[in-house]
Amino acid sequence: MISYLEFEKPVAALEARIAELKAASGGGEVDISAELKRLEAKSADLLASTYAALTPWQKTQVARHPMRPHFTDYVELMFDEFVPLGGDRLFGEDEAILGGFATFRGRKIMLIGHEKGNDTQSRIKHNFGMGKPEGYRKAIRLMEMAGRFGLPVVTLVDTSGAFPGVEAEERGQAEAIARSTEACLALPTPMVATIVGEGGSGGAVALASAERVLMLEHAIYSVISPEGCASILWRTAEKAPQAAEAMKVTAQDLAELGVIDRIVKEPVGGAHRDPAAAARALGDALADELDSLSGKTAKQLRRLREDHFLGVGDRRRTRGKRRT
Structure with a gap:
């Protein structure tokens, strides 16, 4: 079952109608294949036109979609012989950073x-993807190991932000994030x-x-959530759509x-x-990016x-960036 977002309601109505017709036509004498084909084409066109004109706030909703694939899904679909390392x-x-x-x-x-x-149980287990200091220190350990070998x-980023709890601050959250960033920049591979x-x-x-x-085409990347930004600037999270527009959170803007x-296109x-x-x-x-980096020195x-x-924001230095 697909979970529909608010702006997808017209698509949801069409797809529900298609499902009803398919259920009603089972073993029936009336041929409704032509009508089904017409509705399916209309639904596909509507879906395509809707996603071709998403606002930054709508892209934010897509990026947070409860059925969107996460790290473990990509491990299953893309990688072989994954050997998890913990601690x-x-x-x-x-468990938020694997x-x-x-x-x-x-x-x-x-x-x-x-x-x-x-689901509820796994989200609690993984702390909704919000890493704690030990998660970032684990990442540092793994990056250093990668450098030695x-x-x-390859990293797959999907978090609303690092965990802001008191216990994380007590264990040095800011220092762990800074050290992890440093480890990325210093990596010899x-x-x-x-x-x-x-x-x-x-x-x-x-x-x-x-x-x-x-x-990914409908992912977002920002220093703060649109709701957080709106709460600071306008004292209300209801201004999140305006904040998302102003913050340039989409892949296309970035x-x-x-x-x-x-930018990697999505279905x-x-x-x-x-x-x-x-x-x-x-x-x-x-694969394309790893091939292009293969053989380069540290x-x-x-x-x-x-x-x-250093080139972020300088359009003269970014005109040659690649797109897909």
């Missing part, structure tokens, strides 16, 4: 990412980061300070500003409608990261 060797295990060795299209890599969960690092859903604040940057930063390098209707197709498109983009890779982040 930061300092405090404990954080990682380990993986094989990607014949290539050994280190895979790290946020996991939000897909000469493995490329290739690193490709992808914003697959939400990229929120330092909790996202700590796993996305790579020489190649990708975003590619123009040079914050990201590449029509979003990644949640066809996770396998979304995974194939992302896999192709990752010095060259660090210089690419320096150029990337």
Whole structure:
């Protein structure tokens, strides 16, 4: 069952009508195939036109869709021989940030990412993808291990932000995020980061300070949530749609500003409608980027990261960025 967003109600009504006709036609004498075909074409056209004109706030809703694929879904669809590694060797295990060795299209890599969960129980287990200090320190440990073994690092970012609880602050949340960002920038091997859903604040940057930063077509990436921004500026979260527009949170805006390098197209209707197709498109983009970085020295890779982040906002330096 597809969970429809508010702006998808016209599509939902058409698809419900199609489902009713299919159920009513089972074994019937009346041929309604022509009507079904017409309605299916109309529904497909409506879905395509709706998603071609999404506002930043609507893209925010898509990025947060409860059925959108997360880290564990991509592990199953894209990677082989995933060997999860746990613990930061300092405090404990954080289920919001997962990682380990993986094989990607014949290539050994280190895979790290946020996991939000897909139902109430798993969301609680994974703390809704909000990493704690031990999660970021685990990521640092895995990146350092990748550097020692000469493995490329691939990260899948999907978090509304790092966990803001008192216990996280007591264990050094800000320091852990800063150290994780530093580990990304200092990595001697290739690193490709992808914003697959939400990229929120330092909790996202700590796993996305790579020489190649990708975003799925309907993902968002920002320093604060639209609701948080609206609450600060207008004292009400009801202004979130206006905040999303002003903040330039979409992949299209961020590619123009040079914050990201590449947009990965999603299936029509979003990644949640066809996770396998979304995974194939992302896999192709990752393979292309890893191939382009293969053979570069540690010095060259660090210089690419320096150029990337110093070039943010300078359109003269970002005109050559690649798109898909």
